[in-house]
Amino acid sequence: MAEAETPVAPDEQQLFMEGFDSDTEVDTEELHFGDELELNQFDGLPHSSRYYKLLAQRRTLAVWNVKDEFMESLRKSRIVILAGTANSGKSSQIPQWCAEYCLSAGFQHGTVVCTQVHRQNAVGLALRVADEMDVNIGHEVGYTVPLESCCTSETVLRYCTDDLLLREIMSDPLLEQYGVIIIDQAHERTVSTDILLGLLKDIGQQRPELRLVVIAASHMSSKLLTYFGEVPCINVNKKTQAEVVYGNNPPGDYFYRAVSLVFEIHSAKEEGDIVVFFASMQEANSAYDIVMQEAVNMSSNLGQLVPITLIPRQGIFLFRQTEEQEKKNATYLRRIFLTSSMGEDLIWATDNVKFVIDAGVETKNVYNTRIRANSLVTRPISKQQFEMRQQLASSPGKCFCLYPEDAKLSEQTPPEILETKFTSTVLLLKRMNIAGLGHCDFLDRPDPESLMQALEELDYLAALDDDGNLSEIGIIMSELPLDPQLAKALLASCEFDCVNEMLTIAAMLTAPSCFLQAPVGAEHEAHASHSKFHHPEGDHFTLINVYNAYKQNQYTNPEKWCADAFLCCFALQTADAIRSELTDILRRIELPISEPSFGTKGNTLNIKRALLSGYFMQIARDVDGSGNYFMLTHKHIAQLHPSSGYGSCAERLGHPEWVLFHEYTLSENNCIRTVSEISPEMFVQIAPQYFFCNLPTSESKELLQKILDELTVKEMSKILQPLGINTAEDEQENQPSDRCTIQ
Template sequence: MSEGNNSASEPDNYLESEECPVEDSFGFGDDLELNQFDGLPFSSRYYKLLQERKTLSVWRVRCEFEDALVNNQLVVVSGTAKTGRSTQIPQWCAEFCLSAQYQHGMVVCTQTDRRQAVDLALRVADEMDVNIGHEVGYTIPLETCCSSDTVLRYCTDDMLLREMMSDPFLEHYGVIIIDQAHERTVSTDLLLGLLKDILLQRPELRVVVLAIPPMTDKLLSHYGSIPLISLEASSPAEVVHSNSGNKDYFYSALRLVLEIHRTKEDGDVVVFFASAEEVHCAHSILQKEGTRLGAELGQMVPVVLCRGQEEPPPVSTEQQGSKRSRMVFLSTQKGEDMWWPTESVSFVIDTGVQKKMVYNPRIRANSEVLQPISQCQVDLRKKLSGPSGKCFCLYPEDSQLPAETTPQILESNITPTVLFLKRIEIAGLGQCDFIDRPDPEGLMQALEELDYLAALDDDGNLSEIGIIMSEIPLDPQMAKALLASCEFDCVSEMLTIAAMLSAPSCFLEPPVGMTHEAVQCHRKFQHPEGDHFTLINIYNAFKQSQREQYFSAEKWCKDYFLDHSALKTAEAIRSELTDTLNRIELPISEPSFGTKSNTHNIKRALLAGFFMQIARDVDGSGNYFILTHKHMAQVHPLSSYGAQSHKLGLPEWVVFHDYTLSENNCMRTVSEISPQVFIQMAPLYFFYNLPPSESKDILQDMLDPDGSSKSKNEKQKAATVSSSDDSGGGAVVPLTYDRCVIQ
């Protein structure tokens, strides 16, 4: 990260206050010329950065924090990213562990965003005057930069959670810092719940939680009598509210950006939109509008800055150095507490809404909802530009907003969470003490789904296959499909499918006027058996482009309107999954893609995991009936079936990877299946719990063409069928039948 991108350490002008002398902290020696972490003399840059660090508001509470850390197992710190909490507190914790000669372990600091974890590690290594990857490192999905010398490590919260599979009591660490706890990700909430039990088992462990109100109040209530250290934050900016509703918030925000630019007032702009789609659309519009502005106004440079970006947005040296250029950062919800790349923000435009995917356990699908942001997010946005800036809120001042961000665990499919918790129970860790307990209906649905996947035994504990599934870093359904592929000799192909579906979409949004060309290019990869097979075609073609010396893979992707970074991510995920299968000694078959038997086996493996996601075209025109919850859906327009339907017709029975209850109710990643194979692969006790329908009757006739008494007896032994519940949520049944062909 460049020196110009050090937002959290280029502080507001706080007055320097008294502090703990560095040489006295935790009993260190008197020689300040030597770095206590690597034994080398400090560079001149260290002292320059030290002076900057001392002006951060977090520095004022250094003595108070160090004292609390020595005398308490758990400390809560309240303050935003602009206070310097995420860079300074981990360093003081590293000094604390050093004073104990690391006998209790090193320091780990979690982040909710992978890019932020990397940026913070780079900045802190610079401040500590050590090399990144040595004393300070980071771990994010698919990338690790650490060594045996690492004493302070930044990582994403999901990666620390995954470490608990092999180290359930996190004995490798002496201090665990949970940053951005107020963002309420599933992984952070799990860590906060599990650490309560771990602290009882490890009295020497220290946990520091960094959050903002009202989350800090919840933490104090959850953990009991613990110290709270509050940091001073910059005063909020001048706030201007809109008196009209925010129905037209998107174009209102864009017009406001252009108005600000025309005033020629100094300062960059941050705009918060509802979704990443809106961000990219706004970027395209502002780029066009920017070319029409007069040269006397200076350059306006829109920059996409969304959570989860693989790389920071490209900003040219010319753009950075131009006095007249204005950066317009376009972000989404939960971007308020990010590691911002500039301190020059003078204007914040807040649309006040966010698009979220909320999981409905009754229909086993996400619903896209547009809802207001929380008051907690509003307060963070108001402070982004500092007291001298302006915050434009595109909603009335008296708008009724929820006080805090809704925990993701209340809005997500918690089946992977339940699988993880079942796994760590084996290691002897107690129950997770959730700050906000998951919905009972969602919990029951998760247990039912794991039961259908044969991940649970008769006592409700993890079965052998469940233990193996928990080792694979995939959602349970995909993990089961991958395990089934070992039985059906199509592991290579299923690894590719799993990797491509875990990575971001490989299809690029074509430039204006190039849609037809993009469709024609994508059509070259389409496979008649469906989208899962099309993904294999794309991946294999991408690998072929890498092998051909005379051809650039980047150029090949560009020519075919494919996302090179997404395909590289899929390649890395596939490699990680291959390593996992090798580690747990599962067989990996040789690739045989294209043969008839291989095609049949891929579908069998897919159905072993995704038998709950089956639909039937009820009228031959693409109106698909989803058997589990009786909703109607369409094939997504970008599906190979969507493109070929006018030529080949649509298949009657399909398996799909994803379904979203939204305006179009589309199924994504769809492939044709045989109903006979579905009957073979689906557990009978799942089949009999399907709600009644014409489609189920057709399957029933295939299963029992003669109406034999044997089948009738089996049906009677099965659990009670939900006769009228459209949600398809029947009771969990006795485990009378084989759950699946693969055991």
């Protein structure tokens, strides 16, 4: 990944650093530095006065009390577990001490890398730690997150996301450039973190000099000790005196109570920021709109409300005034952080939270192996999540639980590896030559049915050979940071001469959705704006229209253009960066990139052929002409998502009979998203024969079989007629009922 010339935009850096400044006042005149300032051990320059101010603040952190114990454990043990409460300083101080450890050995065994679950945390921590170490960001301290790198050869401490470190193992199986590897936020139990732990457990046996530090919440220490055996486990507990206030609201009646409570706290004039945990980010966004509207009507004597939605994968930073700004501005500013369980670990960057409002439920996508799709499940949070949320409130503070004290909370949050589709992970592990997954010691082993489905799908996609190892296509697919189906579609576009357009589709599908939800009162205007981009051939083509329009306005005023079109500028910028990365990968592995020809009839057909090569498992048919789509793989009925371009013109043109869809989630709406019309003839020509044979019996399959039989007869006639043999009728009579086309 290319190194960034400018580590971070000035305005973003300011927002980050403002978010990390501590409220602790330190009188620099009382600090005694000696006759001469000490030299920084990492760059050899004298320390600045700010370094000593921050050092005094760091020494007040709870984790500082265990520094000697941690350094001694790091010297003597290959694996160290550090468990503790939120906001105790673990994520910022432990990596610095590990850098000191590697420095003491002259970096002969490597440097330090620290993983984070969210890119915001990786960037924010790197900025904060560079400030505390008194070095330049991008030099001694840096970060690597998807689509952005801020490191050099001088970097001795690097923050990165867990998925990127996992992909590094593909090119460096023993991670030999690192002397200490820190897995932070292990309690989040992401798939990447769990697999990293399993692989590093084995790598450590091959590299005795390597040190592994695992940082997690307190509740996970016993499980980690069982997993790693007799290793040092250091506990860091930050005392909290947050008062817990329980409610008696019935289940499901929490949203408006949470929003009302925000205004009640603000009206009470008790200072401090507020964090509100909703069930989903959709609820958090709705609450944002309400707070913005109501804040205008509130008395200016109460101060200003600043709502902030904390959304993973999006470029949102924590706004906070500097001391100088606070002196100039007499109006008190109270930040309202609105998030869900997805953003729990994004709250660490603020230290002024006094109030936590907890809905007590979460809505998550859980992969259902039976229907091969995600199910939207709303369930109670776990006891561990409750404890972590309670710890966020600075002392003295309050945690308002919008549920009774005797509410049935689950014991622990299920790990992601048990609730997610496993195909991408199996592809990655196969690339690492972990035969049968036996060499990866999972904290919690995946469901066997999920593993078998993943292997079956990879086989359908031609990613495996007859021995179950990666085929040549599978190896190339593993090079692409995409879902395997999307990777196969992109590779197929090389054959169908539509790579340029498929690069755009792949980037737009991988980036966050570019379509913004319309504010209250602007629904019609937003719908009209989005309709301008609709393409008659389907939503995949609509995405190309949006991207091309964005590129045309990229150098004028993209933020204003996106706002006027009700599009997310960050999402489109991300898609543009993903497209550039994918283009570089294709060039590196010497695959052809076609010239753009979007809009021609041949190009349209080729795009559909490429899409079908990856998504033939996601086909649906309108069974009654009214938009009730029957999905061939599991016989469920779904409707088109309201955002689909077909929905707006269905009354005029009707619904397409056969469609390919990108995503299906079993929920209240029960919709398929991002759909494009296909022909059944194209499907039977593209889909592998063994997949078609394995489809469950249905009327739709029978229709496809008839089309297949007719195509087969025509093909045989073309071969036999020049020989003077006419056996089309005999061929049709003797056609086996389960005959399928060859891929």
